[in-house]
Amino acid sequence: xxxxxxxxxxxNAPLSVLQGSALAxxxxxxxxxxxxxxxxxxxxxxxxxxxxxxxxxxxxxxVIEVCDDPTSIVKEHAQSSMxxxxxxxxxxxxxxxxxxxxxxxxxxGASLIVKRLKxxxxxxxxxxxxxxxxxxxxxxxxxxLECRPExxxxxxxxxxxxxxxxxxxxxxxxxxxxxxxxxxxxxxLQLETFSMLKESGMNFVxxxxxxxxxxxxxxxxxxxxxxxxxxxxxxxxxxxFLMGNIKDIFMGSLGGKMAAALVLKDMKKFxxxxxxxxxxxxPLLGSAKPVIKAHGSSDGYAYKNAIRQACDFVKQDVNGExxxxxxxxxAKA
Amino acid sequence: xxxxxxxxxxxNAPLSVLQGSALAxxxxxxxxxxxxxxxxxxxxxxxxxxxxxxxxxxxxxxVIEVCDDPTSIVKEHAQSSMxxxxxxxxxxxxxxxxxxxxxxxxxxGASLIVKRLKxxxxxxxxxxxxxxxxxxxxxxxxxxLECRPExxxxxxxxxxxxxxxxxxxxxxxxxxxxxxxxxxxxxxLQLETFSMLKESGMNFVxxxxxxxxxxxxxxxxxxxxxxxxxxxxxxxxxxxFLMGNIKDIFMGSLGGKMAAALVLKDMKKFxxxxxxxxxxxxPLLGSAKPVIKAHGSSDGYAYKNAIRQACDFVKQDVNGExxxxxxxxxAKA
Numbered sequence: 001x002x003x004x005x006x007x008x009x010x011x012n013a014p015l016s017v018l019q020g021s022a023l024a025x026x027x028x029x030x031x032x033x034x035x036x037x038x039x040x041x042x043x044x045x046x047x048x049x050x051x052x053x054x055x056x057x058x059x060x061x062x063v064i065e066v067c068d069d070p071t072s073i074v075k076e077h078a079q080s081s082m083x084x085x086x087x088x089x090x091x092x093x094x095x096x097x098x099x100x101x102x103x104x105x106x107x108x109g110a111s112l113i114v115k116r117l118k119x120x121x122x123x124x125x126x127x128x129x130x131x132x133x134x135x136x137x138x139x140x141x142x143x144x145l146e147c148r149p150e151x152x153x154x155x156x157x158x159x160x161x162x163x164x165x166x167x168x169x170x171x172x173x174x175x176x177x178x179x180x181x182x183x184x185x186x187x188x189l190q191l192e193t194f195s196m197l198k199e200s201g202m203n204f205v206x207x208x209x210x211x212x213x214x215x216x217x218x219x220x221x222x223x224x225x226x227x228x229x230x231x232x233x234x235x236x237x238x239x240x241f242l243m244g245n246i247k248d249i250f251m252g253s254l255g256g257k258m259a260a261a262l263v264l265k266d267m268k269k270f271x272x273x274x275x276x277x278x279x280x281x282x283p284l285l286g287s288a289k290p291v292i293k294a295h296g297s298s299d300g301y302a303y304k305n306a307i308r309q310a311c312d313f314v315k316q317d318v319n320g321e322x323x324x325x326x327x328x329x330x331a332k333a
Numbered sequence: 334x335x336x337x338x339x340x341x342x343x344x345n346a347p348l349s350v351l352q353g354s355a356l357a358x359x360x361x362x363x364x365x366x367x368x369x370x371x372x373x374x375x376x377x378x379x380x381x382x383x384x385x386x387x388x389x390x391x392x393x394x395x396v397i398e399v400c401d402d403p404t405s406i407v408k409e410h411a412q413s414s415m416x417x418x419x420x421x422x423x424x425x426x427x428x429x430x431x432x433x434x435x436x437x438x439x440x441x442g443a444s445l446i447v448k449r450l451k452x453x454x455x456x457x458x459x460x461x462x463x464x465x466x467x468x469x470x471x472x473x474x475x476x477x478l479e480c481r482p483e484x485x486x487x488x489x490x491x492x493x494x495x496x497x498x499x500x501x502x503x504x505x506x507x508x509x510x511x512x513x514x515x516x517x518x519x520x521x522l523q524l525e526t527f528s529m530l531k532e533s534g535m536n537f538v539x540x541x542x543x544x545x546x547x548x549x550x551x552x553x554x555x556x557x558x559x560x561x562x563x564x565x566x567x568x569x570x571x572x573x574f575l576m577g578n579i580k581d582i583f584m585g586s587l588g589g590k591m592a593a594a595l596v597l598k599d600m601k602k603f604x605x606x607x608x609x610x611x612x613x614x615x616p617l618l619g620s621a622k623p624v625i626k627a628h629g630s631s632d633g634y635a636y637k638n639a640i641r642q643a644c645d646f647v648k649q650d651v652n653g654e655x656x657x658x659x660x661x662x663x664a665k666a
Contacts, residue, residue, distance in 0.1 A: 210563040211570030230543040237544030249599040259592035266582040
């Protein structure tokens with residue numbers, strides 16, 4: 001298994017990329033191709049005593065930044081560490097791709113360099129989010145602000161395969177984000193998607209109101225990318241706000257500090273349950289080859305998990321299963 | 334000051350309506366007209382030892398339920414406690430209206446029975462939500478699933494007046510919910526609304542990503558009703574999920590219970606800060622006369638606060654100020 005990683009994507013690059021890659025080589029026996037300025041990468045590895053065994057460097061000088069226009073990945077930044085890594089994936093030099101860089105650039109680059117699976121209308125950034133029941137997959141989390149019902153239905157299908165094969169959920173429950181549970185609720189997009197999902201033969205459990213999402217009412221939560229992005233970021237912000245206040249209560253008095261000591265172990269366990277790092281990164285579902293977007297603030301551990309996830313994506317043949325379903329759908333039509 | 338209340342709206346009606354009304358009479362010296370089955374209302378008051386001084390009953394027999402089609406408020410349920418209360422408001426028999434009943438029916442009833450302020454394109458359900466900085470107003474929270482930029486701009490204007498006059502925020506900061514902070518982000522609706530708000534002369538602070546909403550980046554958070562509904566309900570659901578887990582940690586062990594005792598006071602204070610009951614109900618901004626939608630699960634205390642809010646809406650002449658701004662805008666155009 002060969003994974004190509006963007007050595008200069010992410011807030012903590014290249015250090016966390018090197019750390020994560022070294023861990024992945026050691027733990028999973030994977031081979032890594034790392035793009036980026038080779039001398040900087042080697043120097044960073046040396047300074048931090050990180051083994052580069054199993055890592056091949058592919059020298060590039062340019063980097064695409066979060067503030068750059070995503071479409072520049074095929075123009076001004078066609079020689080960036082991310083673009084070159086994607087080209088290596090597209091050319092068959094690697095089995096999967098991981099980057100913690102600009103989400104927009106990953107989406108555009110995947111679409112234009114890696115291309116989509118045949119029959120997939122749009123690739124979807126899908127994110128695993130912790131919930132009361134473990135976790136759920138949110139698709140789309142922001143790649144497609146405007147969606148048609150066919151797109152949402154494909155997100156549901158791909159998300160279902162992902163949750164089954166990668167997270168191990170038997171017959172994942174698919175829910176459509178809406179303002180009410182009734183079939184008659186929502187805008188045109190929700191009304192049409194509801195009937196398509198109902199007819200699809202998938203395990204569609206109906207509309208899901210946003211208040212039921214964190215409670216785990218569905219395993220695959222389907223929404224247009226605008227709504228999905230709001231759900232993803234509000235979840236982050238609200239968790240930060242609430243947990244920050246709880247922390248302030250614990251740290252704000254002597255009694256609080258004593259209380260914190262008493263529940264430390266359980267709080268840590270809960271915090272770990274809520275941690276995105278456990279789930280690796282966000283797969284770009286529908287991409288012709290496995291593309292994983294790691295969290296921008298990934299540390300070495302999170303990066304390692306993103307590489308593991310990329311390997312699982314290949315081993316579990318998620319794309320093969322998606323292609324199979326598309327063929328079956330075509331045959332039926 | 335005379336407030337007409339829907340005696341049979343809400344999960345805890347008529348008890349909480351009677352309790353809240355009695356408290357409001359006592360504390361604010363307001364007169365209440367209460368619609369609904371008079372014998373049931375009088376019997377409930379007697380059984381619970383609630384004073385009916387200052388409360389006039391207006392007998393109605395029908396009730397519009399949450400599961401009823403909202404438009405039935407002007408057809409099958411035109412004689413319901415909610416519809417009749419709205420008619421009393423429209424006819425000038427009362428200065429303001431409060432109901433904890435079906436949100437859909439309140440929105441439709443307000444639009445068709447109470448009507449809108451002249452020049453207002455759509456009335457908006459606006460909800461006050463606690464945040465790190467105190468609270469913010471979310472408009473629209475679900476009344477208008479499809480919006481045009483002019484509508485969002487009016488929601489911003491009305492919301493700003495509300496936050497200033499009712500919550501006491503000086504020069505409220507208006508933020509537009511979007512997937513990124515940059516002016517170029519979002520769908521057509523966000524792009525056009527951004528330029529309208531920028532030109533409006535209001536205190537527009539730009540796009541707000543959902544993660545910054547709970548942190549209090551804006552005092553008036555503007556969104557279409559679909560997105561706003563997702564924000565409102567996800568906030569509810571996530572707070573329930575996170576606080577429920579914290580509670581489980583406290584209650585799950587002896588150490589946890591001891592810890593809970595140590596931080597009980599601070600946790601209660603935080604819980605109160607997060608409690609919607611403190612802010613009363615959701616105003617229907619743009620309605621020709623003050624319409625307040627109390628939370629469906631309001632108890633007597635929350636209901637009392639909703640009545641106080643209705644009185645404030647009248648006293649602070651929110652509608653007069655909205656009308657004034659509309660006149661100024663018309664004069665400028």
